[in-house]
Amino acid sequence: MTDWEECHNKAAQCFTVNAVGTWNIAKEVKNKEAQLVYISTDGVFNGRMRKRAFTERDVPSSPPSIYGISKLMGEYLAGETRCRLLIIRIGWLFGGDPTTDRKFIGTVLRRAAQQQTIKAVSDKIGTLAYLPHVSERIYELAVAQKEGTRHLANKGIVSRYGIAKELSRVWGFSGRVTKSNSSEFPSLVRRPDFSAIATVHRDALLPTWKSALQQYHRQYPAV
16 A cells, blocks of 8 residues: 555555565565565655655664555565565655656646646655656666665655756746645645655666656656
8 A cells, every 4th residue: 555645544454455465475475485575665764854865774763654654564574584575665756647647746747737836845855766767776676686675766855846846947837836835735644854765775876856857758748
């Protein structure tokens, strides 16, 4: 389960799927002497503001959301089976068709294309993760049978507001992009204020987030 609000509203189901379900799969992987590639999230970290991104050397603790807690439990339970394990934590994933994508970037592009004013928060900071870059790197790491933990995110830390400004520039939209605060968008789901991740492993490095947006624009020049 990856929908943060659904995980919050259905916590028991969320833990059954994301934690216990992962444990069951990991036990079977161990029995088959295979390898598990477990897709995790930047949401396993506590989200407290800091000056540098979380790397694989940082120990995650106290995730602020039910989703983040369930994924961290999945990491722990998979590791307890002693199976061959590769944990991959991913940043703010994007890359779907912006005409239908419900994630932040797709929503911003649709509204901007309609000349709507875009309000984006400046107090939620993280790292983007472009789907083609991420999927290609996951494939390479899996084929090489790497183990341990890898962080996959495009290089560079940015706020939601910074992303919206760059989207408007790259796509050439003329509508306004205004800065706001997350307090203007109340929610029962606690999202990290800071969830930027980076890697210390050369085999997990990805291009910059701005170059990823340029590549995304070439794929979807019109919205």
